[in-house]
Amino acid sequence: MTIHEPDALAKTNRINMLFDFYELLLTDKQRTFLKYYFHDDYSLGEIADEFSISRQAVYEHVKRAESVLESYESKLQLIDKHEAAQAWLSKLEAIAEDSSVSDELSTQMRQIAQGLRATEQL
Numbered sequence: 001m002t003i004h005e006p007d008a009l010a011k012t013n014r015i016n017m018l019f020d021f022y023e024l025l026l027t028d029k030q031r032t033f034l035k036y037y038f039h040d041d042y043s044l045g046e047i048a049d050e051f052s053i054s055r056q057a058v059y060e061h062v063k064r065a066e067s068v069l070e071s072y073e074s075k076l077q078l079i080d081k082h083e084a085a086q087a088w089l090s091k092l093e094a095i096a097e098d099s100s101v102s103d104e105l106s107t108q109m110r111q112i113a114q115g116l117r118a119t120e121q122l
Contacts, residue, residue, distance in 0.1 A: 012038050018069035021078045030065035037062050085120065089113050 015038045023031060036042040036050070037058075044062070048055045073079055095101060096109035
């Protein structure tokens with residue numbers, strides 16, 4: 001199965017985002033294989049050689065880990081919540097930049113947005 005380049009990039013970005021949110025819920029092996037495959041861009045064959053297992057076994061581990069990540073997201077929806085929070089923060093920042101808003105209110109709004117963004121990083 002060949003994935004077209006834009007589809008492959010979108011899938012890699014999605015898996016990496018899911019991984020960021022749910023990494024600690026994966027097994028060590030799932031974490032390792034996903035890191036090698038999606039983050040470090042190793043091929044299935046390179047991972048198989050590294051761990052002395054078959055390419056098919058690596059493929060199955062990666063597919064299973066992807067499925068687990070998607071399952072967590074379907075239940076917890078952390079990415080959806082993160083994206084909604086980002087949209088609200090962007091709106092807050094846009095209003096803070098509006099010239100009709102007082103300087104004091106604008107400053108307070110920017111500080112709130114910065115504080116919320118910093119909190120998300122924790």
